[in-house]
Amino acid sequence: MTIQKKGLGGYKWRLVAFLFVAFFIAQGARQLYNAALPQICIEFGRMGVTDAQLGAVGSVFGAVFGLAVVVAGIAADFLGHKRVLVAGTVVFSLGIFCCGFAGGVGAMIAFYGVVASLGQTCVAPSCYALILRHHSETRSTAMAIFQSAVYFGVILSSLFGGLLAEQGDGAWRCAFLAMGAIGFVWAAVMQFAVRAEPQREGTDGDKASVKEAFMAVAKKPTAILIAVAFGFFMYSILGIRLWAPTFLARTFEGVGTAKAALHGVLWMYIGTLVSCIATAKAIDKFGKGRPRIRLDVSVAGFLLCIAPVVWVAKAASFVSCCVALGVLGCAIGVYEAAHYPAMFDCIAPRYRSAATGVTGCMAFLMGSLAPAVVGWMNVHMSMRAGIMSLAAFFLAGAVVLVPAQIWFFRKDWIGNEKA
Secondary structure (H helix, E strand, O other): OOOOOOOHHHHHHHHHHHHHHHHHHHHHHHHHHHHHHHHHHHHHHOOOOOHHHHHHHHHHHHHHHHHHHHHHHHHHHHHOHHHHHHHHHHHHHHHHHHHOOOOOHHHHHHHHHHHHHHHHOOHHHHHHHHHHHHOOOOHHHHHHHHHHHHHHHHHHHHHHHHHHHOOOOOOHHHHHHHHHHHHHHHHHHHHHHOOOOOOOOOOOOOOOOHHHHHHHHHOOHHHHHHHHHHHHHHHHHHHHHHHHHHHHHHHOOOOOHHHHHHHOOHHHHHHHHHHHHHHHHHHHHHOOOOOOHHHHHHHHHHHHHHHHHHHHHHOOOHHHHHHHHHHHHHHHHHHHHHHHHHHHOOOOHHHHHHHHHHHHHHHHHHHOHHHHHHHHHHHHOOHHHHHHOOHHHHHHHHHHHHHHHHHHHHHHOHHHHHO
């Protein structure tokens, strides 16, 4: 159900702007560890910390995120999306701020891997649900604009964190302190700027039970397959996002921490940003009368990612690797423009936060293995082998979605229920 009350027409786009900034801060805070990792490797390496252990920080973040996001999604449905969003922003900002004082890998796991991760689980489910309350015909465009906060947040945070990290031992800590403080401020802004939510949706006005929320996802094979495919996607994304800056710094001569942190994400996310918005607009324009179009685009996105990952791993020069990262970003954008809209094509509006939580749980639990596994491959094989292995997971994601295309989507499509 889309809110149609008088005066909300302009607010629905202001809301996207508020949520964009919240997601920008969340994604930027998450990226700080990746950007500073080359310098953290040097500093913590003096204490005997290995790549596999530093990768485990990212793996703990992903595992905690996966376990908690389903609870956060359901909590947002029952406690209120605004309330959970603001509280989550405060919690993850606290974790990021405390990272500035971490004295070793154990403290980093506690503050970044656990506290910051727990807070961030509250952000996406609440934001998606708030956007969907106010956008119907403009759904894909609004969500693509919101999703672009990931790219801006990651790119600018990488530049910020990398430049600080390159200033010398311990300088990377200042980036965590600053980002945590910014998060505290924006939580206060949202508390006053985001409007109180209208009465929850439902055919009879009653609240859905937790069991109903889970069953809304579990009874739809298409939603389950989308979640599994999302897990393969997150494995590849978490792996390349964490290790790309370190890969550039170690593989190509003359590439320092700041340059590696920036170029490790810049070209990939520029490509993703442009491709995601263009794909979303094309779906909105040409998708009428084609209910399965978002699922089909998701499959295409997976297939388009395979060759660029291999190219990144085999690149003979820094410039070639950056071009490959840009092409990979364009392919990722195709998938991201269609993923959540495709899932929501099968899930009733009142359960969509819960659906985001359930699928996010599966995806991050699967994807959380990548940082540590690629870190292990760095030590026992090579960084090129670790990066190249991610291509297999993009292929697996496409294969998983084929049964949904052929057999399940037509039955699971929410348009059938509306009819």
